Amino acid sequence: MLIKQATVNGQRLDVRVGATVEAIATDLSPLPDETVLWADGGELFPGLHDHHIHLYAAAAAFASLDCDVGPADPETGRQRLAARLSNHPGDGWIRGVNYHEQQLGELDRHGLDELCPHRPLRVQHRSGKLWVCNSMALQELGLDSPSPADGVEVNPAGELTGRIVRNDKLMAQRLQATGAVERPDLLGLSQSLASMGIVSVTDTSAHNDAASAKDFQRLCQQGTLLQRVQIMGVDDLETGYLKVLLDEDRLPPLDELVRRITVARGKGRNVAFHCVTHLELVFALAALEQAPRPERGFDRIEHGAEVTDELALRLGDLGLPVITQPGFLLTKGDQYLDDLPAPRQRTLYRFAGLVERGVCVIASSDAPYGPVNPWQVIATAANRQTRSGQIVTLEERVEPEIALSGYLKPSDALTQAQSFARLTTIEIGMVGDLCLLSGQWQDNRQRPEGITIRATWVGGSLVYDSQQAVDVVV
Numbered sequence: 001m002l003i004k005q006a007t008v009n010g011q012r013l014d015v016r017v018g019a020t021v022e023a024i025a026t027d028l029s030p031l032p033d034e035t036v037l038w039a040d041g042g043e044l045f046p047g048l049h050d051h052h053i054h055l056y057a058a059a060a061a062f063a064s065l066d067c068d069v070g071p072a073d074p075e076t077g078r079q080r081l082a083a084r085l086s087n088h089p090g091d092g093w094i095r096g097v098n099y100h101e102q103q104l105g106e107l108d109r110h111g112l113d114e115l116c117p118h119r120p121l122r123v124q125h126r127s128g129k130l131w132v133c134n135s136m137a138l139q140e141l142g143l144d145s146p147s148p149a150d151g152v153e154v155n156p157a158g159e160l161t162g163r164i165v166r167n168d169k170l171m172a173q174r175l176q177a178t179g180a181v182e183r184p185d186l187l188g189l190s191q192s193l194a195s196m197g198i199v200s201v202t203d204t205s206a207h208n209d210a211a212s213a214k215d216f217q218r219l220c221q222q223g224t225l226l227q228r229v230q231i232m233g234v235d236d237l238e239t240g241y242l243k244v245l246l247d248e249d250r251l252p253p254l255d256e257l258v259r260r261i262t263v264a265r266g267k268g269r270n271v272a273f274h275c276v277t278h279l280e281l282v283f284a285l286a287a288l289e290q291a292p293r294p295e296r297g298f299d300r301i302e303h304g305a306e307v308t309d310e311l312a313l314r315l316g317d318l319g320l321p322v323i324t325q326p327g328f329l330l331t332k333g334d335q336y337l338d339d340l341p342a343p344r345q346r347t348l349y350r351f352a353g354l355v356e357r358g359v360c361v362i363a364s365s366d367a368p369y370g371p372v373n374p375w376q377v378i379a380t381a382a383n384r385q386t387r388s389g390q391i392v393t394l395e396e397r398v399e400p401e402i403a404l405s406g407y408l409k410p411s412d413a414l415t416q417a418q419s420f421a422r423l424t425t426i427e428i429g430m431v432g433d434l435c436l437l438s439g440q441w442q443d444n445r446q447r448p449e450g451i452t453i454r455a456t457w458v459g460g461s462l463v464y465d466s467q468q469a470v471d472v473v474v
Contacts, residue, residue, distance in 0.1 A: 001462060002030050003455075006039035007440055008426050015044060017432045018460040024428055037465070042454045043440045045424055047199025047433035048374050048407040051414070052302060052323045052364035055203050055216075055229070057128065057168075059184030061097050061368035067123055068098040071334070074105035078115060085116045093140075096123035097368065099132065102335055107132045109162025122171070126332070127276075128369050129247065131164045131171055138162060141174040166245065169207045186219060190226045194464035196373055197435030197453045200228035202411055204272065204302060204366075206243040208233025213240075226463040228433075230411055232272050235260055241272040241300065246280040254287060261291035272300040272323075278347070281311055288318070298415050303366070306347045307354060316358025321414045323362045324349055326381035326403065327370040333386030351381055351398045360415045362406035378403040379449035400445050432460035 003015040014028040015021060030036050065088055069080040081096075081104060088094050094116065099107065112121050112134035120137040124130070138144045138160060143152060151167035154160055164171060193201070203216065208231045219225040232241035242264040244257065261271055273284040281301065288299065301315065304322035315322065329336075329349055336348060354361045363381050365372045371380075381403035384392050401420040408423040409416070424441075426434070436454040437444070444451050456464040 001457070001460065002028060002034050002036045003044065003436065004028075004036055004038050005041060006044040006436060007041055008044050009424075012041060015426065015434075017434060017457055020432050020460070021426060021428050021430050021434075024426065035462075037436075037455055037462070039436055039454065041440065043437045044426055045197070045435050045437065045441070046408055046426070046430070047435045047456060047458065048197045049410060050193070050198050050201045050365050050367070050372075050374065051362050051406065051411060052204045052325070053201050053367050053372070054128070054205050054369075055186060055189065055201065055225070056184050056205070058368040058372060059186045059189040060095065062185055062188060063095070065094055065096045066098055067096040067104070068100060068126070068331075069103050072103050074103065077103035078105065078111075082115045085119075085121070091119065093137070094119055094121045096121065098126050099123045100126055100335065102339065107162075109133060109135050109138060109160065112137075112162065126369065129166050131168075133162045133164065135162070140178050141171070142177070143174065166247070168205075187224045190224065191464065193372070194226050194456045194458075195453055195466070196375065197437075197456050198227060198374065199433040199435065199456065199458045199463075200230070200411075203229060203231045204243060205231075206233065206245045206274070208240075208243070209236060210238075213237065226458055228458065235263065237269070238267055240269065242269050243272050243274070243302075244284070245274045246283060248277045248279040248283075251280075251283055254283070254290070257283075257287045258290045261287060265292045265294065268295065270294050270297045270299050272302050274302050276303050276305040278306045278308065278311070281307065285311070285314060285318075288320075297412070300414075304354070304361075305349055306344060307350050308347055309353070309357070312350070312354050312357040312359055315354070319360075319415055321360040321362055322354060323364050323414075324351065325366045325370045325377070326351065326363055326384075327365060327377040329384055329392045330376065330380045330387060331371060333392050334388050334390060337386065337390055337392065346393055348392060350393070350396050351403070352396045355398065355402065362409070362414050363403045364406070373449075374407050375451045376449045378407070379447065382448070400448050404448070433458055438466070 001017055005012055006015055008015060013024055013026060016023040016028055065084060067081055069077045112132060116134055120140045121134045122137050123132045149170055151165040153163040153165060213231060216229045216231060220229055232243040235242060264271060275281040275284050299320055301320050301322045304324050326349055351361055363377050365377060371377060378400050381398055382400040384397050405420050405423050434457045438452045438454045454466050455462060
């Protein structure tokens, strides 16, 4: 394809793109049967990479009921949710997401029965680690009697509470057995990602296994997933990061975690630690101190939601990148400010303070738990604003170029120091993964959330076009 009149490296140029960028010049003539796309001065960037996303969950969220009912006491919140549930179309399963206990109180099966007694309902906590099912849902799932399955909670009387903790795999297996739940619309999600300029993703779901790897490969080959996909996952995977979920209220024995890391090292795998709290990060660093160092590459800290100055310096010394999600400040920041004391607020989803202490910080989405739009995430890293306009730790703001730079780095080069200008350079021979802005970065950098994408290419294939490309036959 020939891209005409794009802003490339600060100049108005034409670019021919195939599997790689083949030519860059001031006036390229179309080849026979070559498709031409007129850029009208829009800025051409390398495509964006979302380094932390959950593809199936994000796709499923498209068809889910949003349980975020806004600021409310639990009684008012439950009334609002009950109204949404009663108006939800259809007569089968309802899948709810973004449950906040601050808005709805602590839910269990009986609480959901009061809100929705006539349809099977499952509601996911905003953290992604908990599902709550009503009694009809438990019966449909075959969990209507006490079960020894991991994560299926029972109360002191031995009764099921309807709460299922950290066992998405069990939920998926039981739902599939019911035959009542459709496969998530991955193509729709992928097209949406392409419309935002995203050309590759890292699926960070902890349950990814060899079957998941084959599934993602098949979906990419058949065109259901337009992006390049890398995955991390379970111990049995032969490649990719070992994903270690750490929950401070159920931390594993340290020696067992060190053993897992050591086995992964024997396969040449590195480790990605889910660390939201201070204790989880301390525990991860303690395990790394006892485990063998990686022979190549680097380990990762996912989220880094609370990082003190002391731990930031340790992360910098160890060369551990933090894959963080500034978008949570927008969607959850008002609740954070209400719930957390000032000292903890100062450690929350830090950016500038980590960079100053030598930490490589990479912005990402964690969709569907955070906003998927990279330009919104970049904007929030730069302004640190909540939905109500409050600021969470002003000194942690970064220039939008710093937040964007993480989206421009390939997953195997997160820790490499590269200037923003170098990251945005378009060169002959580079992979044909590109995104074309509708305007120019410099004109939109102060409000990046308003940026729109004109077109996106993966490996030279046009995967998104906001207009209709013009076929030119010579």
